[in-house]
Amino acid sequence: MTDIKERLGYIKNLTREQFEALLYITQRLNNEVYEDAIIIETLDWVINVVNAERVVFAKYDPNAGNFSLIASRNINKDITNKLEDFSTGILRHVLDKKEPVLFHDVQNDPGFSQFASVLIKKIRSLIGVPILKDKEVWGVILADSQTDRREFTESNLIFLNFFANLVSLALDKAIKIRELADENILLKYQFEEFNRVPDMVGGSKAMRELSKLIYRVAASDATVLILGESGTGKDVAAHSIHKLSTRKDHPYLAQFCGSIPDSLLESELFGYKKGAFTGANADKKGLLEASDNGTFFLDEIADISSALQAKLLRVLENKEIIRLGDTQSRKINVRIIAATNKDLTQLVKSGAFREDLFYRLNVFPLRIPPLRERRDDIALLAEHFLGRLGSSNLKFHRAALSKLENFHWPGNIRQLLNVIQRAVILCDGEKIEEEHIILEENAGEMKFDGTLREFEKQILLKRLDEHDGNRTQTAVSLGVSVRWVQLKLKEMGIN
Numbered sequence: 001m002t003d004i005k006e007r008l009g010y011i012k013n014l015t016r017e018q019f020e021a022l023l024y025i026t027q028r029l030n031n032e033v034y035e036d037a038i039i040i041e042t043l044d045w046v047i048n049v050v051n052a053e054r055v056v057f058a059k060y061d062p063n064a065g066n067f068s069l070i071a072s073r074n075i076n077k078d079i080t081n082k083l084e085d086f087s088t089g090i091l092r093h094v095l096d097k098k099e100p101v102l103f104h105d106v107q108n109d110p111g112f113s114q115f116a117s118v119l120i121k122k123i124r125s126l127i128g129v130p131i132l133k134d135k136e137v138w139g140v141i142l143a144d145s146q147t148d149r150r151e152f153t154e155s156n157l158i159f160l161n162f163f164a165n166l167v168s169l170a171l172d173k174a175i176k177i178r179e180l181a182d183e184n185i186l187l188k189y190q191f192e193e194f195n196r197v198p199d200m201v202g203g204s205k206a207m208r209e210l211s212k213l214i215y216r217v218a219a220s221d222a223t224v225l226i227l228g229e230s231g232t233g234k235d236v237a238a239h240s241i242h243k244l245s246t247r248k249d250h251p252y253l254a255q256f257c258g259s260i261p262d263s264l265l266e267s268e269l270f271g272y273k274k275g276a277f278t279g280a281n282a283d284k285k286g287l288l289e290a291s292d293n294g295t296f297f298l299d300e301i302a303d304i305s306s307a308l309q310a311k312l313l314r315v316l317e318n319k320e321i322i323r324l325g326d327t328q329s330r331k332i333n334v335r336i337i338a339a340t341n342k343d344l345t346q347l348v349k350s351g352a353f354r355e356d357l358f359y360r361l362n363v364f365p366l367r368i369p370p371l372r373e374r375r376d377d378i379a380l381l382a383e384h385f386l387g388r389l390g391s392s393n394l395k396f397h398r399a400a401l402s403k404l405e406n407f408h409w410p411g412n413i414r415q416l417l418n419v420i421q422r423a424v425i426l427c428d429g430e431k432i433e434e435e436h437i438i439l440e441e442n443a444g445e446m447k448f449d450g451t452l453r454e455f456e457k458q459i460l461l462k463r464l465d466e467h468d469g470n471r472t473q474t475a476v477s478l479g480v481s482v483r484w485v486q487l488k489l490k491e492m493g494i495n
């Protein structure tokens with residue numbers, strides 16, 4: 001059945017019933033977009049029109065080189081058959097020929113009676129139709145009939161050939177539509193409006209979840225502990241929580257607790273009474289008191305001394321402060337948000353951080369994921385920063401964006417901002433090219449915000465590691481004496 005004329009000749013042989021079936025199927029398949037529904041319906045049609053007892057739709061997997069059952073029907077419309085109940089030999093035969101095949105009296109045909117399934121089921125007639133997709137066999141419809149039934153006719157074969165072509169087209173359409181639908185869901189997911197935190201750019205799954213948590217915690221008055229690597233947006237998150245809370249019209253004050261001498265930090269936080277120490281010439285309100293009714297952000301909380309930890313615990317427990325050198329305690333109504341890039345649980349274990357304070361702070365932990373865990377946000381952030389830098393007229397070349405998206409960003413969003421800033425300076429055209437994106441491995445570390453002592457330790461250990469523990473080479477690379485390295489290591493309790 002190759003050329004059209006020949007086909008038209010064949011059509012004349014179709015029965016009225018078969019014609020009607022084709023017409024109905026054309027309309028039906030045109031509306032149907034679900035693969036499964038098409039397949040089931042197809043099987044019922046085959047059973048009815050060709051007068052089969054059983055029919056199966058087997059899908060061919062070209063990679064595995066085998067068939068799997070998609071659906072099967074019996075004349076009484078139950079679906080109990082397994083693929084093993086049908087002849088795989090026939091399925092393969094159709095696969096090879098790529099055209100419908102019809103066999104009568106298979107019990108007496110030595111080519112088929114060898115198949116156990118044919119014998120056991122007392123199959124008399126067999127009809128197999130390939131469903132093609134892009135000229136390859138996508139699946140096979142196989143129908144059979146037992147001894148006591150009429151044999152399949154030639155016109156059944158003609159019918160099935162037309163039928164198979166229609167089903168192939170419909171399935172092709174259904175599959176394409178399904179693919180488009182999947183793609184659509186993905187796109188929708190990417191662009192779906194969600195409750196954005198105003199100052200936080202990003203639409204990744206991680207950012208959506210973070211936004212949800214920020215809104216939820218902002219509505220409460222709970223103490224928040226923000227965890228995350230340097231540059232992930234802990235400051236932004238803390239301020240956002242305040243702005244979204246009922247305290248938004250009251251002060252938001254922040255104190256960086258990292259590399260600040262204890263006494264200074266204490267007087268900043270708690271204030272002092274005149275004469276509390278030399279230079280305390282007048283009473284002074286501390287920042288905690290100044291943020292009354294508002295929010296106070298304790299940044300890099302892990303670095304504070306144990307004396308100050310005890311005092312902060314009192315603030316959290318009793319909601320009151322005592323100015324330095326004062327005896328009178330003052331009630332304050334402040335929401336505390338704390339942040340750290342260190343592993344506080346580890347510091348609690350090692351005794352460097354009070355466990356009771358940790359639990360007071362850890363009421364609502366909020367983890368900000370590093371940028372490398374939300375690469376979907378990189379392009380969005382990069383565009384945002386162009387605007388922030390007053391260069392919204394610039395565009396990124398695709399290769400430049402790829403370069404940004406593939407970097408691991410040890411310094412997170414802060415580092416991304418720096419890189420964009422540099423790119424803007426380097427770019428003299430309208431497009432930021434790949435070469436304008438200069439990535440530095442240690443740019444994250446350059447933004448170190450711990451103490452000088454910690455910085456020293458970090459650099460020393462990194463160099464030692466780079467020199468496989470060789471102290472002489474480490475000393476040379478740092479421009480110090482070997483004795484200095486030994487001394488430092490001893491100080492740090494490292495052998």
Ligand SMILES: Nc1ncnc2c1ncn2[C@@H]1O[C@H](COP(=O)(O)OP(=O)(O)O)[C@@H](O)[C@H]1O
Pocket residue numbers: 199200201202228229230231232233234235236237381384413414417
């Ligand atoms: N989601 C975000 N959208 C836009 N800018 C952000 C976002 N997160 C962080 N930034 C910017 O990145 C820089 C570092 O953020 P910051 O909150 O200071 O980080 P951290 O406190 O964790 O070190 C800031 O310039 C901040 O404005």
Ligand SMILES: [Mg+2]
Pocket residue numbers: 231234235299
């Ligand atoms: Mg910070």
